[in-house]
Amino acid sequence: MLPVVVVHGGAGSIPKERVALSTAGVQEAARKGYAVLTSGFSAMDAVVEAVAVLENNPVYNAGRGSVLNVKGEVQMDALVMDGRTLSCGAVSAVRRVANPVRLARLVMDKTNHVCLTAEGASQFARAMGIPEVTEESLITDYARKRWRDNLDPGANPVESQMGKMGTVGAVAVDMQGNLACATSTGGMINMMEGRVGDTSCVGCGGYADNNIGAVSTTGHGESIMKVALSRLILFHMEQGKSPEEASDLALAYLWERVSGMAGVVVVDPKGTWAARFNSKQMSWAAAQQDQLHYGLYKGEDFTEPV
Numbered sequence: 001m002l003p004v005v006v007v008h009g010g011a012g013s014i015p016k017e018r019v020a021l022s023t024a025g026v027q028e029a030a031r032k033g034y035a036v037l038t039s040g041f042s043a044m045d046a047v048v049e050a051v052a053v054l055e056n057n058p059v060y061n062a063g064r065g066s067v068l069n070v071k072g073e074v075q076m077d078a079l080v081m082d083g084r085t086l087s088c089g090a091v092s093a094v095r096r097v098a099n100p101v102r103l104a105r106l107v108m109d110k111t112n113h114v115c116l117t118a119e120g121a122s123q124f125a126r127a128m129g130i131p132e133v134t135e136e137s138l139i140t141d142y143a144r145k146r147w148r149d150n151l152d153p154g155a156n157p158v159e160s161q162m163g164k165m166g167t168v169g170a171v172a173v174d175m176q177g178n179l180a181c182a183t184s185t186g187g188m189i190n191m192m193e194g195r196v197g198d199t200s201c202v203g204c205g206g207y208a209d210n211n212i213g214a215v216s217t218t219g220h221g222e223s224i225m226k227v228a229l230s231r232l233i234l235f236h237m238e239q240g241k242s243p244e245e246a247s248d249l250a251l252a253y254l255w256e257r258v259s260g261m262a263g264v265v266v267v268d269p270k271g272t273w274a275a276r277f278n279s280k281q282m283s284w285a286a287a288q289q290d291q292l293h294y295g296l297y298k299g300e301d302f303t304e305p306v
């Protein structure tokens with residue numbers, strides 16, 4: 001059953017014209033993660049490389065393609081966690097970096113801290129020799145149009161917030177049985193400047209523990225934070241539930257308790273995996289035993305050779 005990698009490209013409702021691109025992107029990311037794992041690299045390497053592929057793809061709300069805050073700017077959150085040691089690294093409200101997930105990993109590897117935010121994260125990126133990119137290089141025409149549409153007095157901000165989410169993430173188990181997770185996002189469209197969502201918060205946007213499992217989430221950040229969704233799923237797994245049962249229980253609780261919409265990818269140490277969501281859609285892909293699984297609507301699990 002090992003190694004395995006599962007990725008998501010965001011829960012929500014994906015506009016028809018973006019379905020093919022969204023599916024192709026998660027397939028590419030799962031293939032990348034799987035190639036890293038089958039070459040003998042760690043689960044941490046695999047989730048970072050898979051998420052970097054998705055950050056570089058303008059279709060998703062992470063890295064290039066991120067949604068814009070109320071001022072029309074890009075500010076991003078990312079998290080990585082290593083299930084061997086519970087080491088984690090995160091950045092929040094970071095600007096002008098192409099791959100926040102790589103910066104989150106450097107926070108884990110090179111500092112004594114878990115999370116760096118805003119200008120402090122940018123300073124750290126410079127100190128690590130990560131090139132600063134222009135704001136423009138991260139902004140797509142699509143993101144700018146959605147931002148403008150939402151400023152319209154007739155816009156329905158709730159619908160638009162819940163509709164198209166597009167955060168990216170990955171979980172993996174490597175050949176040594178180590179687990180890891182990574183998640184990256186541009187946040188919620190038209191959010192306040194300085195708003196930090198679930199993605200960079202340990203136990204919310206992700207969690208990895210070799211003894212239990214690994215999770216990466218997507219969806220309405222404020223709701224996810226209220227129930228600490230990733231850790232809630234692992235709590236159910238600690239009580240003996242499978243990744244799928246644990247995800248469904250936690251997603252049902254999220255909906256009942258705070259009317260939250262979200263999606264998750266989950267693995268356990270044996271390589272049993274799940275991709276579950278209570279939104280209309282979530283683009284996801286998994287690679288295991290040289291098979292690529294993928295889907296978008298509930299109940300889908302298409303397969304093809306990796």
Ligand SMILES: NC(=O)C[C@H](N)C(=O)O
Nearest residue numbers: 165167187197218219221
């Ligand atoms: N696109 C998303 O999934 C949004 C992310 N969870 C956030 O609230 O920042």
